[in-house]
Amino acid sequence: MELSRRDFLKTSGAAMGGIFMLGALNPDIAHAVTHKFLPLKKKIGEKTTICPYDASGCGFIVATENGRVVNIEGDPDHPINRGGGCAKGASMRQLSANNPWRLSKVLYRPPGGLNWEEKDWDWALTEIARRIKDTRDANFTELDSKGNLVNRTEAIANLGGSALDNEECYLLSKLTRALGVVYLEHHARI
Numbered sequence: 001m002e003l004s005r006r007d008f009l010k011t012s013g014a015a016m017g018g019i020f021m022l023g024a025l026n027p028d029i030a031h032a033v034t035h036k037f038l039p040l041k042k043k044i045g046e047k048t049t050i051c052p053y054d055a056s057g058c059g060f061i062v063a064t065e066n067g068r069v070v071n072i073e074g075d076p077d078h079p080i081n082r083g084g085g086c087a088k089g090a091s092m093r094q095l096s097a098n099n100p101w102r103l104s105k106v107l108y109r110p111p112g113g114l115n116w117e118e119k120d121w122d123w124a125l126t127e128i129a130r131r132i133k134d135t136r137d138a139n140f141t142e143l144d145s146k147g148n149l150v151n152r153t154e155a156i157a158n159l160g161g162s163a164l165d166n167e168e169c170y171l172l173s174k175l176t177r178a179l180g181v182v183y184l185e186h187h188a189r190i
């Protein structure tokens with residue numbers, strides 16, 4: 001049977017209207033129907049993943065072709081986001097290994113320097129540890145002005161991000177409190 005453009009628009013409009021009505025009555029059935037007749041997945045090497053940006057834990061599908069990420073979209077089967085994604089999650093492809101703008105090396109610009117220098121990770125981690133230790137030791141307070149034992153440093157702050165999971169937050173709070181850091185925050189609270 002041949003469909004004219006007008007017939008096609010009428011039929012598909014009626015179908016979409018039915019799905020929206022169904023969605024208003026029962027979102028679970030609407031989701032199943034939409035998924036069956038309007039498949040969102042692309043038929044190339046796909047793996048499911050969790051959005052790395054925040055603890056909502058939305059599910060996404062990553063599609064690869066010849067070892068390169070070619071598409072990332074919301075997973076309609078995921079119970080949290082059901083195929084949706086906020087602007088941040090929807091731009092996740094920027095994180096993919098084949099994004100030419102993604103930094104893959106340590107870049108360091110010394111104080112007063114105008115140019116970035118390439119460094120290796122051993123140098124960077126050692127330097128970070130040394131500067132934290134030096135800053136903490138130079139600014140450590142054992143007793144406050146009233147003589148109370150406080151063992152703290154106010155020269156270092158730690159700001160966590162929602163990409164951190166529970167275990168990482170736990171380890172960071174243990175590490176920073178052991179150093180005497182009192183300014184310990186998380187961006188979700190700011």
Ligand code: SF4
Nearest residue numbers: 051053054058086089
């Ligand atoms: S950043 Fe957006 S898409 Fe990612 S988990 Fe959070 S709400 Fe979901």
